[in-house]
Amino acid sequence: MTGPRPRTVEYLRFLAWTSAIAALIALLGYLPTKRWGGEGAVRAMLAGCGVAAVASGLGGIPVTLFSGAGGTTGALAGMALRFGAALVLTLAAALSGELERGPLLFWVGLSYMVLLVVDTRFALGSLGRVKQEK
Numbered sequence: 535m536t537g538p539r540p541r542t543v544e545y546l547r548f549l550a551w552t553s554a555i556a557a558l559i560a561l562l563g564y565l566p567t568k569r570w571g572g573e574g575a576v577r578a579m580l581a582g583c584g585v586a587a588v589a590s591g592l593g594g595i596p597v598t599l600f601s602g603a604g605g606t607t608g609a610l611a612g613m614a615l616r617f618g619a620a621l622v623l624t625l626a627a628a629l630s631g632e633l634e635r636g637p638l639l640f641w642v643g644l645s646y647m648v649l650l651v652v653d654t655r656f657a658l659g660s661l662g663r664v665k666q667e668k
Contacts (some may be wrong), residue, residue, distance in 0.1 A: 556587035582641025590622035
């Protein structure tokens with residue numbers, strides 16, 4: 535008999551997808567970014583993809599924790615946490631002076647939008663599990 539997967543397994547699967555997509559974004563953007571701005575821009579690109587991936591991972595925590603009765607609450611809290619984490623991490627990276635701001639902001643924005651697809655699928659899957667449990 536197969537039952538529903540535990541929440542931690544679903545979250546780890548979500549993290550694997552998030553990491554894989556972030557790595558793919560960085561891989562696809564490496565050459566154009568290097569031509570556009572050199573090695574400094576590549577460092578900023580990697581940091582931007584990392585910021586979006588970390589924010590996405592943090593946003594998945596409330597979705598996982600509230601996937602039962604409070605699925606909608608978890609999805610909304612995850613969305614707020616994801617945005618807040620991305621904002622704080624981006625500001626910290628941009629104001630540090632260690633990274634080029636233009637490429638950093640571009641890649642945070644692009645990665646954030648692409649990873650939003652992964653986050654949305656995870657949240658909708660969590661809400662779908664709520665309906666199945668009722």
